[in-house]
Amino acid sequence: MIALALQAAPQEGGFVPPAIEDLHLPDILPWGADYGTGFGKQMLLVLLSVALISWFLVAASRRRQLVPGKFQFLGEGSYNFVRNSIGKDLIGERDFKPFVPLLVTLFFFILVNNFFGSVPFIQLPTTSHVGTAYALAGIVYFYWIYLGIKTHGIGYFKVAVVPSGVPKAFLLPVVLIEIVSTFLVRPVTHSLRLFATMLSGHMIIALAASGSAFLLTQTSGLMPVLGVLTMAGGIGMFLFEVFIQLLQAYVFVLLTAVYIQGSISEAH
Amino acid sequence: MEIHGSLNLIGYGLSAIGGGIGVGLVFAAFINGVARQPEAQRVLQPLAFMGLAFTEALAILGLVFAFVIGA
Numbered sequence: 001m002i003a004l005a006l007q008a009a010p011q012e013g014g015f016v017p018p019a020i021e022d023l024h025l026p027d028i029l030p031w032g033a034d035y036g037t038g039f040g041k042q043m044l045l046v047l048l049s050v051a052l053i054s055w056f057l058v059a060a061s062r063r064r065q066l067v068p069g070k071f072q073f074l075g076e077g078s079y080n081f082v083r084n085s086i087g088k089d090l091i092g093e094r095d096f097k098p099f100v101p102l103l104v105t106l107f108f109f110i111l112v113n114n115f116f117g118s119v120p121f122i123q124l125p126t127t128s129h130v131g132t133a134y135a136l137a138g139i140v141y142f143y144w145i146y147l148g149i150k151t152h153g154i155g156y157f158k159v160a161v162v163p164s165g166v167p168k169a170f171l172l173p174v175v176l177i178e179i180v181s182t183f184l185v186r187p188v189t190h191s192l193r194l195f196a197t198m199l200s201g202h203m204i205i206a207l208a209a210s211g212s213a214f215l216l217t218q219t220s221g222l223m224p225v226l227g228v229l230t231m232a233g234g235i236g237m238f239l240f241e242v243f244i245q246l247l248q249a250y251v252f253v254l255l256t257a258v259y260i261q262g263s264i265s266e267a268h
Numbered sequence: 269m270e271i272h273g274s275l276n277l278i279g280y281g282l283s284a285i286g287g288g289i290g291v292g293l294v295f296a297a298f299i300n301g302v303a304r305q306p307e308a309q310r311v312l313q314p315l316a317f318m319g320l321a322f323t324e325a326l327a328i329l330g331l332v333f334a335f336v337i338g339a
Contacts, residue, residue: 090314189325196331252323258318 015214018206020199024129045126049112057108082107082253090257091264099260102143104134107253110194114245117202118238125245128198130191137191140256148263156263190255197248201241208234276334283330290323 029039060075067074082104089097110127117125126132148156161178162171208230215227276280302309 049314084316085310089310166334185325189321191330192328192332193321193324200331251317254317255312255321 015211018203018210020203021059023124023199023202023206025124026217041124042129042132045116045122045124046113046132049109049116049126053108078108079104086250086253086257090254091261095264099257103253103257106140106256110136110252111246111249114198114249115242117198117245118242125202127194127248128202130195130199130248133191133195136194136252137187138192139189140259144259146261147260152263157263160263186259189204190259194248194252197244199236201244204237205234205241208237274334276337280334284327287324287327287330289324291320294319294323320325 022143025041028044057075060071063069064072083100086107087100087103090096091099113126113132115125117128118123127136145156145212148160152159160182161175163174163178166174212227212231215230216224219227294316298312298319301312
């Protein structure tokens with residue numbers, strides 16, 4: 001990304017901040033580029049993440065011992081975290097078990113794909129492309145609608161949008177608001193929360209890097225001192241970003257559990 | 269004086285005010301609750317993050333509209 005930042009730095013005076021186009025590298029294989037999808041860096045990273053996660057989970061559970069080693073402890077700890085503090089606490093002890101695989105898969109997939117943003121030389125969170133976030137949130141969206149219909153029959157839509165105990169006079173506006181917030185805004189915010197935080201974090205680091213590069217190399221007098229400051233701020237943001245990446249994976253899976261719980265529970 | 273840039277970003281800044289206040293209230297209540305009853309943290313933490321997620325929605329919509337609606 002430093003190279004990117006240098007590239008984004010201006011050739012003839014004046015600072016040009018990095019734009020979103022600078023963050024998305026050209027396709028590696030221009031296969032299907034006519035339809036808008038080449039084989040880009042993000043796709044490669046998604047495949048890499050799947051390989052990494054499979055390797056990690058298989059390796060962590062291969063030599064199981066009663067007293068776990070460090071590696072087994074890490075695997076079991078992260079699995080237990082999702083299973084107990086998200087699945088069991090939110091969906092409920094009675095029927096959380098069928099959903100644990102989905103939650104664990106989502107958590108690891110998003111976590112690794114977010115962490116790609118903080119790995120040197122990779123430096124691109126896959127989820128900073130909106131397509132990844134749409135796909136993930138779309139899977140969850142259709143899954144909880146399917147679960148709701150499976151639990152309540154076609155009357156699920158009535159359960160979901162008609163709250164109980166509302167006076168008849170207010171029913172129409174309340175139902176309209178519920179329809180918009182449940183079936184339209186919910187998947188949009190679910191996906192865009194992940195995408196927007198990853199993209200903006202990535203942009204801030206790129207901006208700090210390109211700003212420092214510009215200030216340190218292209219200016220004179222006291223201005224390079226400011227470049228040192230922006231670089232320090234960039235490193236601070238980098239560390240903060242690691243925390244945000246973990247938090248967003250947690251929030252995404254947490255909301256998945258909340259939506260699943262909402263569609264399998266008895267009443268609204 | 270000439271000012272360049274997009275008014276959209278001012279709109280995004282305004283929409284972030286609401287989200288900022290809301291997230292602050294959510295976590296103030298969470299910290300209050302945990303300070304009064306530390307053993308309730310396990311119960312309150314998912315609730316706090318859920319509240320964070322719902323409150324953030326407006327700021328996220330603001331950010332998206334700032335980019336989507338033409339400059």
